[in-house]
Amino acid sequence: MTPTRTALSVNLNKVALVRNTRHLGIPSVTRAATLCLQAGAHGITVHPRPDARHIRAEDVRELSALLKAWPGAEFNIEGNPFHNLMDFVRELRPQQCTFVPDTEGQFTSDHGWDLQKDAQRVKPLIAEAKALGVRVSLFMDAEARSIPLAKAVGADRVELYTEPYAAAWGTPQHAQQLRRFAGAAQAAHAAGLGVNAGHDLNRDNLPDFLGAVPGVLEVSIGHALVADALEMGYDATVRAYLAAMTRGPRMADQ
Ligand SMILES: CC(=O)[C@@H](O)[C@H](O)COP(=O)(O)O
Numbered sequence: 001m002t003p004t005r006t007a008l009s010v011n012l013n014k015v016a017l018v019r020n021t022r023h024l025g026i027p028s029v030t031r032a033a034t035l036c037l038q039a040g041a042h043g044i045t046v047h048p049r050p051d052a053r054h055i056r057a058e059d060v061r062e063l064s065a066l067l068k069a070w071p072g073a074e075f076n077i078e079g080n081p082f083h084n085l086m087d088f089v090r091e092l093r094p095q096q097c098t099f100v101p102d103t104e105g106q107f108t109s110d111h112g113w114d115l116q117k118d119a120q121r122v123k124p125l126i127a128e129a130k131a132l133g134v135r136v137s138l139f140m141d142a143e144a145r146s147i148p149l150a151k152a153v154g155a156d157r158v159e160l161y162t163e164p165y166a167a168a169w170g171t172p173q174h175a176q177q178l179r180r181f182a183g184a185a186q187a188a189h190a191a192g193l194g195v196n197a198g199h200d201l202n203r204d205n206l207p208d209f210l211g212a213v214p215g216v217l218e219v220s221i222g223h224a225l226v227a228d229a230l231e232m233g234y235d236a237t238v239r240a241y242l243a244a245m246t247r248g249p250r251m252a253d254q
C-alpha cells in the first residue's frame with residue numbers, strides 16, 4: 001500500500017479552557033491557531049460543548065473566518081449533532097464535521113456511535129451536512145464489524161477513538177490494540193470510508209500507531225499537544241508532532 005500522508009489537526013479546546021478562567025482574552029485561541037498553522041499544522045479542530053466549558057460559539061466563528069482565509073487549511077468541528085453541532089455546520093460550513101455521541105456535560109469523549117441504535121437518527125443529519133458541502137466523520141470504537149454501518153448511514157470517514165490504544169501503549173496489551181485498530185482501519189477502507197483517529201494521541205504513541213494502522217488520513221490532537229506547547233511553545237511542538245508522524249514505528253513489530 002502507498003504510504004498515506006497523515007494530516008495533523010490541532011484541537012484547541014484546552015487553550016480556551018485556560019482563557020475562560022479570566023476575562024482577559026488570554027491565551028488567545030485564534031493566536032494559537034495562527035501559530036500552529038504557521039508551524040505546519042494542516043488544520044484546526046474544536047469541540048464546542050453545550051456547556052461552553054472551553055470553546056465558545058464566538059471562538060468557532062472566529063476560527064472559521066481565520067481558516068477560510070488560510071489556503072489549504074481544514075476546519076473540523078466536533079460535537080453531538082443532536083445537541084449544538086448542526087447549528088455550527090449550517091452557519092459556518094466547515095470542511096469537516098465529526099459526529100460524537102457525547103451526553104451534555106460529559107467529562108470527555110469516551111465511546112463511539114452505536115449505529116445499531118442510532119442509524120436512523122443520524123442518517124438525515126449526515127445527508128444534510130453533506131448537502132452543505134461538509135465532509136462527515138463518525139467517531140467510532142475500533143470494532144471492525146461495526147465500521148461498515150458508518151458507510152451505510154452515509155458517512156465519508158470514521159474517526160477511530162484511540163484512548164484504548166493510548167492507555168495500552170507500552171504495556172503488554174500494546175500489540176493487541178494495534179492489531180485491533182489496524183483491523184478497524186482495514187474494515188473502513190474495505191467499506192469505502194476514510195480513516196481519521198484521535199483521543200489521547202501524543203508524541204510518544206503516534207509513531208507506532210501510524211506505523212501499524214494503514215491509511216490514516218488525519219489525526220486530531222489537543223490535550224497532549226497543548227500540554228507540550230506549555231513547555232516548548234506552539235512552533236516547536238507542532239514541528240515535533242509532525243516529525244513524530246513521519247518517524248517509523250518503534251514498537252509495532254513487538
Ligand atoms: C472526540 C474527541 O475525542 C475529542 O473531542 C475530545 O473529546 C476532546 O474533548 P475535550 O477537550 O472536551 O476532552
Ligand SMILES: NCC(=O)COP(=O)(O)O
Binds near residue numbers: 011078200221224
Ligand atoms: N478528536 C480528538 C481530538 O480532537 C483531540 O483529542 P485529545 O488529543 O484532546 O484527547
